[in-house]
Amino acid sequence: MGTARLGRSSVPVTALGFGAASVGNLYRAVDDATADRAVDAAWQAGIRYFDTAPHYGLGLSERRLGAALADRPRDGFTVSTKVGRLLVPTPDSAHRSDEAGFDVPADHTRRWDFSADGVRRSLESSLARLRLDRIDVVLIHDPDEHWRPAVEEAYPALHDLRAQGVVGAIGVGMNQWQMLERFVTETDVDTVMLAGRYTLLDQSAASSLLPRCRERGVSVLAAGVFNGGVLATETPGRMYDYQPISEALHARATRIADVCRSHGVPLPQAALAFPARHPAVVSVVVGMQTTAEVGRNADLAGAPVPDALWRDLTAEGLLQP
Structure with a gap:
């Protein structure tokens, strides 16, 4: 599997990344053994980049990922985690059950904190849960309503930690592109994790953010490429960005699926391949919960897609030129 380095850092990521929110019991619970086998299957498939966050399962994702990677050579994999939410017992x-979409007990609450102290405390807790001596990539997580503390406190703290060699690369992860572009323009981040805004159904980041990333030497980690599920199956699903999809958008997804089918390409394969074609994108990060999901995604990501498919989708107005 191909690898690339994040921005000007020395941190490598594989072309396909393991999104560990799913092993934090996103939407449905799995046991520890199932989660461990999923990470092992990813390793066997050549995946060496693993993304997690305290938010995912109130720390469960980090704990499970740390346990699954504990016996792997530390220099053989890259882990990213995130800051911005502290877990308070x-x-x-x-x-009660957690109300943020994870099937876990609500034995902690999430508290927004983008202060320098909050960043350090968050990373200390993440290191303990992950059983690691260092974090390779740290992302400021969902600062949508917290621009000022994120850019004035969290970012400088991470900048200093990177300068000290405590972390290898720094960046921001969001479901929108506008604020990501501000970070790319106004700070010295290595990477951004762009969720759901450069996909077969939503190319809103294409005209401004992605060219700016190329201009500034910032690497893009493409996440949410199935847009919450609609693009995850050969017949488009009914959920888009975690909400019921509109009829108009579902009809568009169905047209895309039909064009893909005419080229012998399953819709999920095209959904994985599309963002990977952009020169700013270095890794496509996909949530995987079971060995079957890992195997399917790895196989699809490794299969070639004919250029004629992209030409036809563009000709029919389903992709931006």
């Missing part, structure tokens, strides 16, 4: 609510 709330034992009185442990009898």
Whole structure:
């Protein structure tokens, strides 16, 4: 599997990344053994980049990923985690389920904190959960409503940690492209994780953010490439960005699937291949929860897609030129 380095850093990522939110019990629970086998299958498939966050399963994703990687050579893989949400113990609510989409007990609550101290505390906790002595990539996570503390406090703290060699690369991860472009323009980040805004159904980041990343030497990690599920199956699903899809958008996805089918390409294969074609994109990060999902995604990501497919999709107005 191909690898590339993030920005001007020395941190490598594989072309396909393992999104570990799913092993944090995103939407449905799996046991520790299933999660461990999924990470092992990813390793066997050549995946060496693993992305997680405290937010995912209230720390469960980090704990499971750390356990699964514990016996692997430390210089043989790259891990990214995120800052911006501190986990605060709330034992009185442990009898309830988490309300953020993860099937875990609500024994902690998430508290927004983009301060320098919050960044350091978050990383210390992540290191413990991951059982690691260093974090390769740290991303400021979802600062949509927190621009000022994120850029004035969290970013300088990460900049200093990178300068000290404590972390290898720094960046920002969001579901929007506009604020990511501000970070790319106004700071010295190595990478951005762009979720759902450069896909078969949404190329809104193409005209401005991606060229700016190329101009500034910032690497793009493309996430959310299935747009919440609609592009994850050969027949388009009914969920788009975690909400019921509109009829107009579902009809567009169906037209895309039909063109893909005419070229012998499953819709999920095209969804994985599309963002990877852009020269700013160095890795496509996909959530995977089971060995079957890992095997399917690895096979699809490794299969060639004919150029004629992209030409036809563009000719029919389904992709931007």
